[in-house]
Amino acid sequence: MSAPVSESSTAPLAILQQVFGYPAFRGAQEAIVEHVQSGGDALVLMPTGGGKSLCYQIPAIARHRGGCGVAIVVSPLIALMHDQVGALEEAGVHAAFLNSTLGFEAVQRIEREMMSGRLVLLYAAPERLTTPRMLAQLDSLSERGLLSLFAIDEAHCVSQWGHDFREDYLGLNVLHERYPAVPRIALTATADTHTRADIIERLALHDARLFISSFDRPNIRYRVVEKDEPRKQLLRFIGDEHEGEAGIVYCQTRKKVDETAAWLAEERITALPYHAGLDAGVRQQHQNRFLRDEAVVMVATIAFGMGIDKPDVRFVAHLDLPKNIEGYYQETGRAGRDGEPADAWMAYGLADVVNQRRMIDESPAGDEFKRLQRGKLDALLALAEAHDCRRVRLLGYFGEASGPCGNCDNCLTPPEVWDATDAARKLLSCIYRFAHASHGPRHFGAGHLIDVLRGKTTDKVAQYGHERLSTYGVGADLAEMQWRGVLRQLVALGQVVSEGEYNTLALTDSARAVLKGEVQMLLRVPSAAPKRGRVAKSASRAAKPASSAPADLDSAAQARYESLRAWRSEVAREHNLPSYIVFSNAALAEMARRAPGSLAELGEVSGVGEKKLEAYGQEILRVLQAG
Incomplete structure (x- = not known):
């Protein structure tokens, strides 16, 4: 057990300075700490890197010094428990975790420390906390006045509206039922109005004080690029801007994770895969390397990252569109926790929109849930398609007003826009004519649609007589990439839907207003693609120092x-x-x-x-x- 450190003081500022070595609190930290230390419940929304852990660690230390015993921290990830406990022990605070990595004797030793009241903080997963054995131990601690507080980290996991719903969190309402006198603090980096209400309802935090900090992460630069050979785009981004630095690349599927990690490794980037399909030992090994080495790129599904405390992640890249802004914000927030400049980079294309809409439509969830998920996706699509400040839109989603940031791609290099109203009408009209043709199939995909608009002579055009349509060749003045941009925007806005196994296109009711010219379509001019060809391997890439x-x-x-x-x-x-x-x-x-x-x-x-x-x-x- 670590030696005690200045255990006479229960003043929050004294603990902050003596134990953690920081001269002053930041933002709402002091108010949160004082509220919880005095026995109040709290729901804390604070961005990643904002110092959430101190909001429960300092009250836990203060209440322990006042004789209140152990604080229980609900944490969803083993890696986070290890790092938090290691950091606390380094600071002289007696802490421990209970998880599946421990043997029987280690579990018994930690339980004895907990039951004696000597332990200051105990980290445990939600599934362990609600076992009969653990609840019996908590009952005993409560009866002896040795249960100081409950901290529920990553609290968005309790919400079905959140982006990372975990059923194990649902059992945590038992804490309020069995131990109503023990203060609780729930913390998360992201929660919109629906998610906040769901957290409050499911955790019975109706009387809790709500603390909402600014969601702004000014050190993160947000950037969205149109997909055009996205692997090569990613490699250029890493090689040009983050050579030899730690980062995370998110992909939607396990297969894509494996393939992308292998490809980056071939290009002499230290890249490792992480997803739920890997052996648990391999996952742990890869995560440990990422946390302990300074120049590892982790390629992962969203199974990786929640609670990751590594401060020097210099970039987060998305090769696929996330489900919603909460997910995007949470994932990009893993970059730049140290406050130094970092990048959030995303490649985005038509297929992303189609796939995300299909996943919602084919979900077995109820109509209300689907409606909300469509709204969340629409907000993310608006962010991706925006030609004004991305940070303003991102913060606005969480109800925070702001002005242009000067540090996103749209602020730094304002995109050109063009009036695509006539082009949109031509595209919608062509889909309409497909559906009302006298013979043959009524629905076609994006490639054939663009061929007809551009007046190309293909076997398929000839087979169905589409050269006789009035829309044949009306878009010959636009390049294929421009037409794909128009179509992507119309799909994103919900005026065109992609249906069935072959992604055929159909109009929705809202397309009528565009066809009539009642809606102006101002779209981004597609950015010029970098020169194509193989990205040369750089021998210096692996040799560059991980940090300067x-x-x-x-x-x-x-x-x-x-x-x-x-x-x-x-x-x-x-x-x-x-x-x-x-x-x-x-x-x-x-x-x-x-x-x-x-x-x-x-x-x-x-x-x-x-x-x-x-x-x-x-x-x-x-x-x-x-x-």
Whole structure:
């Protein structure tokens, strides 16, 4: 068990400074901490990287020092439990987890620590928390006044309207029923109005105080590109902007994850696959490499990432369209947790729209659920098709007003737009004429539609006599990519639907207004595609350093910074922890910049708490002097 650290004080600010080494709270943290410490329930919406964990860790420490016993943290991921417990123990806070990685003797030892009241925080998955054995132990703790609080992390998992519904979370309403006097704090990075209401209802948080922080992540640059050989587009993005840096690439299917990871590895990028179809041991091995190494690209389904605490993820890329803005925001939020510049990059095309609409339509869910999911998808499509500030639209979805950010693709390079009203009418008219032709099939796909509009002579055009249609050749003035952009927008807006096994096209009722010219269609001019051809492999790609010193350090400070990073890597390996848990890059940079000459001066660096100062202070001073 770790040595106690200044256990006399229960003041939140004192704990923040002594244990975690931060000089002041950020945003709503202090109000949340004081509310929960005093026994109140809370629902906290705070963006990834905003410091959610401190909102329950500090009240847990304070209430433990006041004799209230152990805090129970509901966490959905084993990796997150390991990292959080490792970080707390490094800071001198006695914490533990109960999960499937532990043997029988380890479980018994931790349970004894919990039941004695010596443990400050215990992390457990929701399925373990609701077992008869665990509930009996919680009953005993409650009867003895040794149950200090419940923290429910990733609380959106409880909601059927959320993007990552987990049934195990539904049993957590038992906490309110059995332990009404124990304060509860539920936390998530994303929740729209429906999801918030569902969390409150399902967790019985009707009397909880709601804390909503700004959803803005100003260090993240949002970018959406039109799909045109998306693998090569991704490779150019990584090679040009994030060579040798950590990132996540999201794909919709397991097969695509495996293929994309293998292809990136062939292109000399350290890439690993992650999805539920892999062996559990392989998944754990890949996740550990991603967390502990500094230049791994994880290619994954959305099964990966929730609760991932790695601060130096420099980019998140989507090769497929997410289901909704909550999912997109949650996934992109895994980039740049350290506050340094990061990228959210997405490739988007017509097939993405068609596939997402089909998944909703073919879902066995009820009509109300489908209606809401269509609305969520429409909001995401509007974000993808936007030619104004993406951040304004993203924040507006969560009810937050803002002005143009100056740091998204549309702000940095405003797209050209063109009046596509006539083109849209021609396209819709052609689909209408397919459906009312005198013979042959009534519905056709995108390729044939565009061939007819452009007046191309193909076997299929001749077979069905479509060269005789009045719309044949009326769009010869537009390139194929322009027509695909018009069609994608019409599908995104719901005026055209793609049906059946062969993705044939049909009109909806809302197409009538466009056909009549009552709706103006202002569309983006398709961006010029980069020169095609094989992307050359770069021998320097793998050789580039995974991280370089911050640009604002002078040459001497940069040398100290690199020395500190090398020392930190050694300590992390010895303790079997990710490097960022020992000290963050920001803390190392501040040490290198200040070059403190005494323990007292080192203790003034943000992120250096009392336990870490005691454990590592002399070594850090030695490294700084040598560096």
